[in-house]
Amino acid sequence: MNLNDRLSFTIQLSTLLQSGTPLLKCLIIIRSTNNKSKKHWLDKVIQDIQRGLLLSQALRIASCGFDSFYCGLLEIGEHSGQLDTLLTKISNDLIRQEMLRSKLKKILTYPACVLFICLGMVTSMLIWVIPSFEHIFQSFSAQLPPLTQFLLHLSRLTQEYVFVFIFSFFMIALISCYLWIRSISTQRYVDQFFLKIPIFNKLLQHVLLARWTATIAILQQSGVPLLEAMRISARCSDNWVVHDLSVRIYQLLCQGQNIHTSAVLSDSNELLFDPMSIQLLRVGEESGSLTSMLNYLANFHEKKLDENLSVLMETLEPMLVIIMGLIVGTMVIALYLPLFQLGQIV
Incomplete structure (x- = not known):
């Protein structure tokens, strides 16, 4: 189940519960909006609830894309009688x-x-356009410019090995996907690698910190202790750097450290945290307003992400057009250089 499906289900269920509709009837109504002739994941959930299970338990058993963060908040709402609020x-x-x-x-x-x-x-130029020029150049007695010779050589290589290149590309992609799925160490390495790429690392840093601080803030607002919030954050994170951060902070909190010191001592500190975020965590913890500070950090990093995206898009669009123009322009110049030289000789 993708994110949009989870969002649609959650909004529908929250709206129906707030209107006073019983939970089981809410699920039946939501199920009726989908194709009844096809098997649906809600069928199993409805059956489990009819057998006496809680919604959080039924969703965990269904294994349909609801992570421990989602199910954990549902469980809190079920026990506190505030399921609609938590939804x-x-x-x-x-x-x-x-x-x-x-x-x-x-x-x-x-x-x-x-x-x-x-x-x-x-x-396309290397496979179809340049070969037609090569036949013209063969009739010249003069030596071709080095740039033209290089382009003709590249064209011949592309024509001879184009299928080898395509096959190699797909094989590399398949092997990479296999390693990504089967190897946790590969996933961890890739997540760390992206956070070390200049420019892109700042964008990803804002995304991950906004998500992490928002997750901890929601759990804290729902009455989840900080230690348990770190455990849930580690389980539901889809980024290994954030997962390792939550695990390390959990371990250090168990040893008596506070959260901002734990963040500094974690291995993910240099990849994720900037000095300002660490200081704000410290201020929030010492003033007893950690949840408010986490919400502030989440909003701050979202705003910084918007600013960085706007600047990057304004810079990237003309830069890519210029690069594309330089590549195509160089190829055109390489093709017409021999013709210019021939004109000068004549």
Whole structure:
């Protein structure tokens, strides 16, 4: 189940519960909005609740994409009698996640499209356009310029090995996916690597810190102790750097350290935290307003992400156009240089 499906389910369930509809009837109503002829994950959840299980237990058993953070908050709401309130908090958190994800897609989609178009244009020229010029150049008695010779050589290589390149690309992609799925160490290495890439690391840092601080804040507001909040954060994180951070802070908290000292001593400190965030954690903890400070940090990092994305997009768009123009322009110049030289000789 993807994020949008979880968000839609949560909002529908929260709205129905706030209107006074019993839980089981809420689920049946939500199920009726989907195709009844097809098997649906809610069928199993409804059956489990009819057998006497709690919603949080039924969702855990269903294994349909609801993480420990989601189910943990549901369990708190069930025991406190505030399930509709907790569902509202969860839906707000899911909306925050979706906004962060859409912002990342925004910054990645445009460069990917431009690079794909540029690669397609260059490949097309190397396979179809340049060979037609090569036949013309063969009739010249003069020696071709080095740039033209290089381009012709690259064209011949592309024509001969284009399928080898494509096959190699897909094999590398498949092997990378396999290693990513099967190897935790590979996932951890990739997560750490992205946080070391210049420019991109700042964007990812804001995304991860906004998500992490918002998660801890919601758990704290719901009455979850800080230690348990760290355990839940570690279990539900999809980034190994954040997971390791939560685990290390949990261990240091158990040893009697406070949260800002634990953050400094964690191995993820240099990758994730900036000095200001550490100081604000310290101020929040010492003043007894840690939850408010975590919410402030989440909003702060979201705003910084917006600012950085705007600046990056303003810089990246013309830069990519210039790079694409330079590549295509260089190829065109390389093709017409021999013709210019021939004109001078004549």
